[in-house]
Amino acid sequence: MxxxxxxxxxxxxxxxxxxxxxxxxxxxNSGLLGGGGVDGAIHRxxxxxxxxxCRTILARQGECPPGHAVITGxxxxxxxxxxxxxxxxxxxxxxxxxxxxxxxxxxxxxxxADRGLGRIAFPSISTGAYGFPMERASRIAVATxxxxxxxxxxxxxxxFVTFSRNDYAVYALLLNRDGTHANHT
Ligand code: ADP
Numbered sequence: 001m002x003x004x005x006x007x008x009x010x011x012x013x014x015x016x017x018x019x020x021x022x023x024x025x026x027x028x029n030s031g032l033l034g035g036g037g038v039d040g041a042i043h044r045x046x047x048x049x050x051x052x053x054c055r056t057i058l059a060r061q062g063e064c065p066p067g068h069a070v071i072t073g074x075x076x077x078x079x080x081x082x083x084x085x086x087x088x089x090x091x092x093x094x095x096x097x098x099x100x101x102x103x104x105x106x107x108x109x110x111x112x113a114d115r116g117l118g119r120i121a122f123p124s125i126s127t128g129a130y131g132f133p134m135e136r137a138s139r140i141a142v143a144t145x146x147x148x149x150x151x152x153x154x155x156x157x158x159x160f161v162t163f164s165r166n167d168y169a170v171y172a173l174l175l176n177r178d179g180t181h182a183n184h185t
Contacts, residue, residue: 002175007149008157009142011175012121013168016161017045020078021119023071025108027126028084030063032070038123038163042082046075050082067103071111081117083108087126090133098140101126105144113153121159124167134170142174 001010016024016038026042029035032054034043043050053072057064064070069085085108088100104125112120122141126132138160145158160175162168 002146004146004149005152007153007155009145009149009175010157010159011168011171012159012161013163013165014161015041015163016121016123017041017077019121019159019161021121021157021159022079022117023081023083023112023115023120024074024077024079025069025120025122025125026082026084027123027128027130028064028086030065030086032058032064032084035129037128042077046077046082049073049075054084067100067107069104069107069111071115079121081112081115083111083120085125087130088132090126090131093136097126097132098136101132101137101140102144105141106148109145109148109153109155109158113148113155116154118154119157119159120155121161123161123163124171127167134167138167138170138174142171 027038057070064086066086066088069083071083074080074082085104087104088097127134127137160171
């Protein structure tokens with residue numbers, strides 16, 4: 001855990017769908033209608049309401065481009081809201097992927113702050129099927145979150161939830177000075 005102003009940046013290994021926070025972030029795709037990985041897990045956990053809300057948003061505003069996000073209710077999840085954020089597909093690092101990933105985190109944080117939410121949980125966006133290198137992505141995630149909360153906001157906790165132990169270890173280098181292993185849901 002590190003503290004930036006009054007916000008804690010925390011690290012948990014586990015399943016994002018069971019996190020007891022105000023809002024969880026989904027690593028969605030531009031089509032917004034669900035998919036594999038964490039997207040599939042969140043839709044399964046939340047139930048059909050999520051897809052219905054995503055369809056309504058899609059009909060109203062079209063696809064969500066990489067770097068942007070939309071928000072729905074949380075359905076049956078503990079979290080009251082889900083932010084569906086679209087990360088970049090890794091194309092070798094020369095197509096603006098770093099800046100798009102930073103923008104994905106920023107858009108999500110802004111959306112949570114605009115609603116006055118206190119606790120937000122992120123998965124490791126773009127590092128699964130989208131192929132973004134893990135270490136590089138974790139540095140961008142933590143740097144973007146730190147920069148965002150260097151100005152006052154409603155956010156009291158930004159929680160990074162890693163599915164695998166390896167990903168946990170990568171984030172721990174940035175967030176856990178003592179390197180201890182926490183396991184919460
Ligand atoms: P992307 O398409 O943005 O790369 P993926 O869903 O393929 O998204 O992967 C993003 C990350 O989410 C990966 O590190 C994957 O291991 C992780 N992940 C998959 N399921 C879960 C889950 N239930 N909770 C948290 N993280 C998850």
